Amino acid sequence: DSGVTQTPKHLITATGQRVTLRCSPRSGDLSVYWYQQSLDQGLQFLIQYYNGEERAKGNILERFSAQQFPDLHSELNLSSLELGDSALYFCASSGEGDRSYGYTFGSGTRLTVV
């Protein structure tokens, strides 16, 4: 157990639907990062939150949004889902001054859009 908890582990949904992925960071970590992993795109950075505020944005589609709550858990919302959104979605967390610490990853949510 890495200390980063992601739910659900698996999600199957239809095109056009909306889903929410949840992440609880490791205790004490203020930063949460979301990554998408697919066979053709590899590991793509989506977005980072630090202590409730958006800190950095990557290749995140406009159909996707995220937030970090006061208790530091984060949610990634995916809407108007397309077949191409099928992927593994990882959450990672790190501490303050985290450039040198590395990340702690959760075990991911596997999203299948049918």
Place this chain on the structure above:
Amino acid sequence: AQSVTQLGSHVSVSEGALVLLRCNYSSSVPPYLFWYVQYPNQGLQLLLKYTSAATLVKGINGFEAEFKKSETSFHLTKPSAHMSDAAEYFCAVSLNTGGFKTIFGAGTRLFVKA
């Protein structure tokens, strides 16, 4: 632009043989460099990191990596491969973009033959 290149998407070695996974980076500032391992159906796990201290970094499971500034490389090695080392390995560079974003390489899948 900063980037990470992993040479070879697949590497196959025999059990007991040397493991060498190659990583080159480009960065306009001194980088922080990481290697992560991903076992099937799991999240990424930090193997080791370079943070401008010793250039030879030792990690978990007998892996080590050497930072060579002149070659902009951070190759991962292990003297003797075990079957349990079969996994995907990711090299990553951490950037201070106001969000400490980490960029991951495309990954190298290591196969270990008996």
